[in-house]
Amino acid sequence: MELDLERLPQHVAIIMDGNGRWARQRVKNRIFGHRKGAENVRGILTCCSDLGIRYLTLYTFSEENWNRPDSEVRALWGLLAKFLKSELPELIKNRVRVRHIGDDKGIPTSNLKQLLAAEIETAHFDGLTLSLALNYGGRQEIMRAAKLFTDDVIKGLYSNDQLSAELFSRYLYDPELPDPDLVIRTGGEIRVSNFLLWQIAYAEFYFTETLWPDFGRDDFIEALAEFQKRERRFGRTGEQVKNNRRPSPARAPAADIKFSRSGSR
Numbered sequence: 001m002e003l004d005l006e007r008l009p010q011h012v013a014i015i016m017d018g019n020g021r022w023a024r025q026r027v028k029n030r031i032f033g034h035r036k037g038a039e040n041v042r043g044i045l046t047c048c049s050d051l052g053i054r055y056l057t058l059y060t061f062s063e064e065n066w067n068r069p070d071s072e073v074r075a076l077w078g079l080l081a082k083f084l085k086s087e088l089p090e091l092i093k094n095r096v097r098v099r100h101i102g103d104d105k106g107i108p109t110s111n112l113k114q115l116l117a118a119e120i121e122t123a124h125f126d127g128l129t130l131s132l133a134l135n136y137g138g139r140q141e142i143m144r145a146a147k148l149f150t151d152d153v154i155k156g157l158y159s160n161d162q163l164s165a166e167l168f169s170r171y172l173y174d175p176e177l178p179d180p181d182l183v184i185r186t187g188g189e190i191r192v193s194n195f196l197l198w199q200i201a202y203a204e205f206y207f208t209e210t211l212w213p214d215f216g217r218d219d220f221i222e223a224l225a226e227f228q229k230r231e232r233r234f235g236r237t238g239e240q241v242k243n244n245r246r247p248s249p250a251r252a253p254a255a256d257i258k259f260s261r262s263g264s265r
Contacts, residue, residue: 018187018211138197
């Protein structure tokens with residue numbers, strides 16, 4: 001399997017699904033699966049950094065996840081706290097910028113302080129940007145953006161006829177975040193589950209039966225290779241895309257990609 005290193009997605013977004021089923025297959029509770037899922041993030045971060053992928057967004061906790069049992073919700077926020085505490089030194093070492101997209105309201109105070117501290121400490125980094133979608137919902141984000149724009153119209157900053165897609169995007173949680181090129185969902189489900197609804201208009205989708213705790217380096221490389229088989233037309237014809245295509249860049253076998261962290265090749 002080969003990857004064209006000049007045609008990698010700039011922004012990969014992942015719906016990390018299947019932790020509970022992974023645990024159930026091993027006769028363990030769901031928290032055990034979430035713990036393994038959190039540990040799995042490290043390997044994907046490493047892969048993105050080493051390949052030069054600029055943005056990684058992880059669907060970490062949706063607004064709908066509040067409907068889960070209280071014990072599971074508490075455990076999920078506890079795992080986030082543990083992840084930030086254990087991984088932040090490594091993220092800083094690798095110049096990974098941490099961002100939060102989602103509603104601050106409702107997030108436990110201790111978790112919110114951790115998130116803000118991580119954002120501040122890594123704000124100046126120029127490597128991979130890791131966006132954590134926490135207390136996030138795509139519909140909620142769009143409604144919030146609409147309200148903020150309406151507020152500015154009332155203030156006289158804009159008129160309704162000035163609204164454009166570009167202007168509206170400035171009211172999203174992170175206006176600087178480019179739209180995802182590739183959305184990966186693990187766990188066998190084929191839906192977007194209220195994730196980045198505005199931003200995924202032209203994203204490519206990759207669905208896999210592999211449960212998130214088992215989704216490793218080779219699986220990620222396979223998703224990237226599949227992405228590179230797609231013809232992204234953005235409303236143009238296939239012939240237009242071919243005529244505008246750049247000369248073939250250098251290629252590198254995926255197996256030759258080197259990894260620096262322990263546990264990775």
